Amino acid sequence: MSVAGIPAVRSEIATSMLAHMSMAAIGMTYTTLTLVLNYILSNGSALLRRSCRHRRCSRPYRRCRSFRQACRQLLVPNPSALTNVKLSAPRTIKAGETFDGKNLRYGRGIKCNGAPDVGTPSPVFILEPGATIANVVIGADQQTGIRCLGPCTIRNVWFEEVCEEAIILRQTSGRTTITGGGAKSAPDVVVRHNGAGVVDIDSYCVQDFGRLYRSCGNCSTQVKREVTISNVIARNGKLIAGVNSNYGDVATIDTKTNAYTSVTSVCDTFRGTNNGNEPVRLTQNQSNAK
Structure with missing residues (x-):
């Protein structure tokens, strides 16, 4: 037959x-x-x-064909516009709470090129220490997606278009995990690490981007920052990770599980500053492991 x-x-x-x-x-x-x-x-x-x-994917869809196919095509969930949620102010997820967005699209009704807030643009979501956000689509009508005030968990969150940055991390210590989901059309930074501690990025998709991860290059308070990046599919981007070697930053990138297409550099090191001056790039696309 x-x-x-x-x-x-x-x-x-x-x-x-x-x-x-x-x-x-x-x-x-x-x-x-x-x-x-x-x-x-x-x-x-x-x-x-x-x-x-x-096959016992140790994290959601880590090695599963469906996830990797979705990554290659960056199949961002496309909820009906009738269910869009426009927030007049950032939505705060309290410490220890979990917010399930039900794969709806959330935004602020703000154009990327619109008049910015005074100081740092207000995000769509603010996560207090220990908070979790999951199953969310963040639309293009915003300037910043998620701001974590402490260690947080970001799971299966998709960014249709990134303006300033998708995620800002301000933890003073601890570990933040970003698992599943992805971002596209991010001309600058997807994950900006302004605080301290460790960031784990796993099973993530990124397309048409400037930098997937960047340790703050000119924050007034500089500390050692660490990042691990694994099971990432990246396409059409400039840089996977940028770290400040003079402050002891460490980026551990599992290239065996990652897949790159038209990516200029996997890891760059910089001489960071704490006086507002722009950081200076020291090395490009080199492994500095000892």
Whole structure:
């Protein structure tokens, strides 16, 4: 019986299952076999998800085909505009709380080139220490996406377009995790690390970007900062990570699990400043591991 015309993923599942049928199964009537195949095809997505779980992705969709395909095409969830949420002020997620955005689109109704706030542009979300945000799409009508005041968890958050920066981290210590999701059309920085501590970026997609991660180059208070970057798919960008070597910054980048297309540099080091002057780049696209 031919399986021509079956979509690629479902065809692969059907072929695999047919190959393991017993000889008794081959003797089934045409009608019964058709019913079996129809079940396989109608449940193809569920079977693929089970396949991912069987491979024991240690974090959501880390090595699963569905995630990597989504990354390659940057398939940002596209909720209906009828459900858009426009916030007149930043939404604060309290310490220890988890906010599930239900994959709705959130914004501020502010044009990127509009008049900025006095001082630092106000974000769409403010996360207090220990807060978690998940399953959110941040639209283009904002100047800054998320500001974390302490260690926070950002899970499956997508940025349709980045203005100033997608994420600003101001923790004085501790660890922030950014898992799943991604950003596109980010001319400057996706993750700006202005505080201290450690940032983990895992299973993330980024496209048409300036820098995925940047340790603040000219903050008035400078400290050692660390970042780990793994399972990232990056396309059409300038820099994966920029760190200040004179302040002891460390970037650990797992290039074996990352995939780059048209990315100029993986890691650059800078001589950071604390007097407002622009930092000076020291090395470009070099591993400085000892």
